[in-house]
Amino acid sequence: MQASSSRSHLLFETLSLIAIFVVVHGFYAAYLRPQAQVTLAMQAEAMKADPNYVPERTFAVVAKDYEQEVCFVFSFWALIVMVRKGYLANKERTLVDKDLIGLREGMRVLPEDSREYLRHLDQLPAEARHSLLPRALYAALERFGATRSVTDASMAARNVCQMEADRMDTELSMTRFVAWAIPAIGFVGTVRGIGESLQQAHKAIEGDVTGVTAGLGISFNATLIALSLSILVMFVLHQLQLIQERMVLDTEAYVDDRLLRHLHVR
Numbered sequence: 001m002q003a004s005s006s007r008s009h010l011l012f013e014t015l016s017l018i019a020i021f022v023v024v025h026g027f028y029a030a031y032l033r034p035q036a037q038v039t040l041a042m043q044a045e046a047m048k049a050d051p052n053y054v055p056e057r058t059f060a061v062v063a064k065d066y067e068q069e070v071c072f073v074f075s076f077w078a079l080i081v082m083v084r085k086g087y088l089a090n091k092e093r094t095l096v097d098k099d100l101i102g103l104r105e106g107m108r109v110l111p112e113d114s115r116e117y118l119r120h121l122d123q124l125p126a127e128a129r130h131s132l133l134p135r136a137l138y139a140a141l142e143r144f145g146a147t148r149s150v151t152d153a154s155m156a157a158r159n160v161c162q163m164e165a166d167r168m169d170t171e172l173s174m175t176r177f178v179a180w181a182i183p184a185i186g187f188v189g190t191v192r193g194i195g196e197s198l199q200q201a202h203k204a205i206e207g208d209v210t211g212v213t214a215g216l217g218i219s220f221n222a223t224l225i226a227l228s229l230s231i232l233v234m235f236v237l238h239q240l241q242l243i244q245e246r247m248v249l250d251t252e253a254y255v256d257d258r259l260l261r262h263l264h265v266r
Helices: 002-049 066-097 111-122 132-147 150-171 173-199 201-205 210-258
Strands: none
Touching (some): 111 132, 132 150, 132 210, 150 173, 173 210
């Protein structure tokens, strides 16, 4: 089941990245870059007519370059992936509000009773049965029935929770890379803009600073977009980690409160 889940996550991430690239690139090609070119042309004419004219920093002008486009693609992709993971984690977390094994206050579970409660878990819908909480309960009951040890049952449930926490943390590795890559891409735009400014330095000596200012504009715009998107992605990433950690902690608390304290060897 875990292998199938991993393949579905990989397929979703791949298809979503392709879809986001198509949408963002289409928006850039059809609207944003033509709009930026029109705005820059109008601003150039206005500056020629009025030396005191201050160009407006519109979104199209700020975001028109290729580095910003890549930053938007990666940011939207990371956000969609994280929102999906957060939704799935919250969906699993709702199971802690349900009574999955039917143990009432004061009931005792002996090792020979474990099979009966395992059947309760086997009757759950397939989607719920493969969630973290039912798997932890199943592992605890199965170990308790085999070893007649409450300690072993507790360790089995905690091992399942720890492995799930490790798996979720591993699946976030690409998202962490994207959160690092976005400001790095912005820095590439910064270096490119400075390079173009230096190429136009000889014109600035002659009095034409248009090329230098255009290159510096590329630098500052790339940095602005990249850092802004990086802050957004990092914020959502930390919120997702909080949701996942709460799900694991709530699962461990559920197992302790709803099952382990009812286990008795005699």
